[in-house]
Amino acid sequence: MQALTITATKAQLDSILEALEGASDHDALQAVSEQLRDHFRVDHLVYHWVSSSGDQYGCGSYPDAWVLHYIEQEYLRIDPVIQGCYRRFHPVDWKQLDWSSKAARAFQADAIAHGVGNQGYSVPLRGPNGQFALFTVSHNGDDDDWSEFTAANRRHLILIAHYFNHKALELHPERTPEAGQTLSPREVDAMTFLAMGYSRAQVAETLSISEHTLRVYIESARFKLGAVNTTHAVARALSRGLIVI
Amino acid sequence: MQALTITATKAQLDSILEALEGASDHDALQAVSEQLRDHFRVDHLVYHWVSSSGDQYGCGSYPDAWVLHYIEQEYLRIDPVIQGCYRRFHPVDWKQLDWSSKAARAFQADAIAHGVGNQGYSVPLRGPNGQFALFTVSHNGDDDDWSEFTAANRRHLILIAHYFNHKALELHPERTPEAGQTLSPREVDAMTFLAMGYSRAQVAETLSISEHTLRVYIESARFKLGAVNTTHAVARALSRGLIVI
DNA sequence: TTCTAACTCCCCCAAAACAGCGAGGCTGCG
DNA sequence: CGCAGCCTCGCTGTTTTGGGGGAGTTAGAA
Structure with missing residues (x-):
């Protein structure tokens, strides 16, 4: 040695x-x-x-x-x-x-x-x-x-x-993951609160919008992220760094 | 300057x-x-x-x-x-x-x-x-x-x-977080597949266990992570690096 | 050895989320 | 000006999750 x-x-x-x-x-x-x-x-x-x-x-x-x-x-x-x-x-x-x-x-x-x-x-x-x-x-x-x-x-x-x-x-x-597309501010809000464990009703109340409107954001975010459900969308938004909790 | x-x-x-x-x-x-x-x-x-x-x-x-x-x-x-x-x-x-x-x-x-x-x-x-x-x-x-x-x-x-x-x-x-925050292998599996967008039924099938058993894992993981629902648990597991997708 | 933690299975019912449809107002850009 | 994207609101019905129970096996650690 x-x-x-x-x-x-x-x-x-x-x-x-x-x-x-x-x-x-x-x-x-x-x-x-x-x-x-x-x-x-x-x-x-x-x-x-x-x-x-x-x-x-x-x-x-x-x-x-x-x-x-x-x-x-x-x-x-x-x-x-x-x-x-x-x-x-x-x-x-x-x-x-x-x-x-x-x-x-x-x-x-x-x-x-x-x-x-x-x-x-x-x-x-x-x-x-x-x-x-x-x-x-x-x-x-x-x-x-x-x-x-x-x-x-x-x-x-x-x-x-x-x-x-x-x-x-x-x-x-x-x-190195590719830089995907971005979410609109409302979509970011929605994803963020969902990632924090809020239910749709709670998120809607927090953002002062109707739950129906909220749903549009979630669906839109889901579509942009290529996600099949909310959990998937939140997971993708998180792992792409689009939201931070 | x-x-x-x-x-x-x-x-x-x-x-x-x-x-x-x-x-x-x-x-x-x-x-x-x-x-x-x-x-x-x-x-x-x-x-x-x-x-x-x-x-x-x-x-x-x-x-x-x-x-x-x-x-x-x-x-x-x-x-x-x-x-x-x-x-x-x-x-x-x-x-x-x-x-x-x-x-x-x-x-x-x-x-x-x-x-x-x-x-x-x-x-x-x-x-x-x-x-x-x-x-x-x-x-x-x-x-x-x-x-x-x-x-x-x-x-x-x-x-x-x-x-x-x-x-x-x-x-x-x-x-520096306390070390007790780990998930069991099955809990990691469950969280990972949920983060990938699988429904409970799909995850259960993938893991070859009953959906009831799967639910136990999800609830256990939720409890360990201090999460109020599945999306929250997945988000926490992700941001704590316990799962990676 | 004893004991804990992890893994596996089962019931029922209420609450929440999803899916499909549609509609209008606003802003910024070419 | 038209177009695109964003924000807002509504209905109906189906599917998925959540919460409340309980119970047995196995492997590894104290």
Whole structure:
């Protein structure tokens, strides 16, 4: 095991970020991730996108055997790194995660057996519609060295995570939702109050209009949003950012 | 108007981030934001938290008159910076936003009249349950100077945004929701299909359970989410990031 | 082991939402 | 000026949801 790289100069960081920005496809991104791994002298460096439908996209240095095994075993659902980062705001050291459940410990043993490393640091990344990705560095080493490494490189890792995410999205624009059409002010009002749990009667009263009129707005919004019912329309309006509650 | 600061050395950035990390309350954070503003020589530098219920928390250098006016006019709903960043992944220059609507132009004129500046750069920040915050620098100046400034300082601004968010959350832990808000797998299934517009009968069929059983899940989810009806529950599940469609 | 939480099934009836039809006034744009 | 989009109001009948009960199994955690 080589010593971890404890510091990176501004110039080094700049050149890494530039290489990242210049990547033009998945293979190039993969190559950059390997360069980054070598630069930091960690065992692994991975970007992992988890889509709403359970699809995954990974890029990095994990062994293929582990990746396939991970997908096959549906580890996505029990991986404490995913679970923990999914409900955290900030980057997290793997030691801070909850490894107490039986499934988590089994997963951990399996991961270490596949050479993933016993130490790790993961940066959660989020998109406007609940999109979620992780940027992770992992390593096999003792706690002190790892603490020193993460303390020294945290800022760089955050920034690299950002740029990695940026590039990965650029390469897969289908993950970025299209900007749909807008709703009229009254439609926005209607959708907003409905999303707040008001019944049609309550919304109509709140907006000082008849319930019949309100219904026209709801139907119109439903039509614009391609929704089959009110709940669907509210869900779409929310996830497209057309209303905020 | 002073010239914008085009570069910051690693040492300067480090000292800024350390000051940020050392802030112990809102006033200290406010002070750091003013130091940052002076350091970058921009007109304004603001952190703006928008909660799902419409509450707001701001910290930065906007004039009090503008902040009060903003809240009073409920500009949150029409502010193109909020609207635009809410549906974007990455930091954005205000020029890239959609200012075409009448309300947006009126807002823009009002903002400029209050000294907000015609240029701006905003970094969206997200939390695990749909929490949303913005970190913004704004300035009064011409396009070329501003482009040069943002190109040179983008990375620093992203990092500072990160740390600002970290600190703001540390100072207001109540914004970090309690963890008990999770839904069971079946409840997630139910909410997800309902959000996709399925009727109860369709969801029950899809999940291969009786409609009665499904109703138990919906009611249970409604109870957990503190929702008064299905639409409300779906809206909350969505905006808390418990389901994704 | 005990206990909790999750999953599954069943009844009835009132309230709310949906679907289809139509109609008129207002504003802003080309 | 006409057109398009928005805002407003009405009727009738069918379908879907909500609220009130109760009850058994299984898997995992304390």
